[in-house]
Amino acid sequence: MSISLLLEMAVSGDPERTAVVSDDMRLTTQELSDLADGGAGVIAGSGAEHVVYVGAGGALLPLLLFSSARAARAFTPINYRLSAEGIQALIERLPNPLVIVDPRYRDMVGDAGLAVLESAEFLAAARTAEPVAEFADPDDVGVVLFTSGTTSAPKAVELTHNNLTSYITGTVEYGAAEPGDAALICVPPYHIAGVSAALSNLYAGRKMVYLPNFDAERWVALVQQEAVTSATVVPTMLDRIVAVLEAGGDRLPSLKTLAYGGSKVGLPLVRRALSLLSHVGFVNAYGLTETSSTIAVLGPEDHRLAHGHDDKSLARRLGSVGRPVPGIEVQIRDEAGTVLGPGETGELFVRGEQVSGRYTGIGSVLDEQGWFPTRDIASLDEGGYLFISGRSDDTIIRGGENIAPAELEDVLIEHPDVHQVAVVGAEDAQWGQIIVAVVVPVAGIDPDPEELRNHVRKALRGSRTPDRVVFRDELPTNATGKVLRREIVAGLATD
Incomplete structure (x- = not known):
């Protein structure tokens, strides 16, 4: 299944529903689809083999994601926070790419790639280009993301259309959102959470409200202005949001769900947030680039049960990442490869249709049974709740x-x-x-x-x-x- 089909399903469900809000731009699902067809025409006409985006995101992310898919080209958003040398080095690792760049990063890109278009140029061309709408093979690479490189040089992770759509259809119910539901997206476009947010919210039927450059006060204002019902943040964002809410007394009555992840969150901060926003369902999501996003979730009821519970084994679960999502299997193994039982610590291995485990220039690192070595140190408790202790590289x-x-x-x-x-x-x-x-x-x-x-x-x-x-x-x-x-x-x- 191509990710293009997710947009087609959204259009067939409600072509007039507002799909994207980004600054002054508002697009319905039909308008997003029409622009994606035109964008695919621009990409196909360029002769490029790959599409690169260097920018802060917003409407450009879902547009380029689906434009690339409909042109049957792989898409790579690149970390715009890197140096010019770093950005160009990553672009040069990709085959004949068309580079789309926000104006403020144009000089960072230089002459890298087959051709370079500024974001406004691409949008203008997409509105007038001859539409193209191909369906890529499900096993074709749809997205290539570079790992963060916090402990080594960035690797290029290849995610197929099947990896991505398996994650979406396995964890999200089509059209499940209530009318008026809106998701505030402020995770960076070059992170797997940014890609999955565009796909999952469109599939669920939520309006996507983009905040490309995070600011805690602006985030709170947007929640109120757009009646946001769900949002995803990383720990540093959550810390700043809680500080703003504590100072201002806001309680964000429209907000139903707040997901956090990307790295470990200190329990005192989680407890402060739970007490401050007692009406909100908190979700801790754990995943990796190589797994097409989330593989384990600690849901709202888990949070409420664990928060302040007298039973230490239950209270401890507030520090877990929850249980595996549907379609994902997990194992904890020791250094000899032996599968460990509850309470024993070792390396986390995962398996499922959404798991890629494949890198450009390296190939697949899955074992013969399809298990991916995450290099995260972890354990499971008796109830199947997963606890992450950190990266194996971090061990002292x-x-x-x-x-x-x-x-x-x-x-x-x-x-x-x-x-x-x-x-x-x-x-x-x-x-x-x-x-x-x-x-x-x-x-x-x-x-x-x-x-x-x-x-x-x-x-x-x-x-x-x-x-x-x-x-x-x-x-x-x-x-x-x-x-x-x-x-x-x-x-x-x-x-």
Whole structure:
């Protein structure tokens, strides 16, 4: 099934429904479909083999996604926050691409690609071009996304039409949205969450309201202005939104569902948000680029049950990513490949139609049974709830003992003086690595490092106590809220 069919289904369901709101632009499903046909004509006429977008998103993302699909070309949105050299290097890895670029990033692109069109030029051409509407083979690559490269060089993940549509049809009910339902989208276009948001909300029948450049006050205003009923945010966004709501007293009565993900969220922040917006259903979504987005969900009822529950095993689930979505199987394996039972920690493997596990120039990394190695350290509890402890690359090896940073972070974040924290390993001649806790204190607080070390020592055995505690005004993160541990470690070396 081609992703083009998702747009056709939306048009057949209600051609006059508002599909996209982005600044001053409003498109119905029919208008989006007509523009996509014209956009496909522009792409096909260019002779390009691939379509690249460098920009902040908004209406351009769903338009280019479906234009590319109807021209039977793969589509790649690229991180516009990279350097000019970084952007051009990624474009050069793609075959003869037509590059669409927002005006403010035009100089960053240079002459990379087969041809370059500014966004307004592409829109104008799409309105007058001869329409094209092909159906790509379901096994053809529909989207190529570059990984964030937080621990290594970016890899180009190939997602087929079948991967993407399997995720959508397996997790979203067609036309299930109520009339007037609206989704506020502020995740970046080059992230899998941006791609899946465009596909899933269109398929469900929600109006998509875009906020390309996140600002917490503007986000709150848009929720009120457009009567937004659902939204997805990353941890740094949630933190800022909660601060604005606490300061202003807003309670966002139209909001029904708020999903968060992209990286781990500290439980104190989750509890603050739950208490502040008690009428909202919170969703923690966990997924990877290679899995076409979400593979596990902690839903609203799970949040309500776990929040403040006296049963520790149930309360603990507030820190989980929930249970696998339909069509996804999970296994936890040890280093020898043995499948582990509940409560045992190892590497997470996943399997399902939405799982790609294929990279340009590398090929598939699925094993013979179709399992994908996520390189995330995880465990399952007796109820099948999945707990993510971090990346295998993040493991600290101190004196031959493997230490998961998340174990210490979960303890430190509960200290009242700690706003944010990341635990990393720093090179040491005696121990190989030492444990360093990098803490962003609560505003106006000057914590005692020894008190924080004792706080960890009381909860964990002595070998888990941080060797050093350092303080920072903020943690370096990417656009999806993932902490850039390499930058932290590099910064420690200059202290």
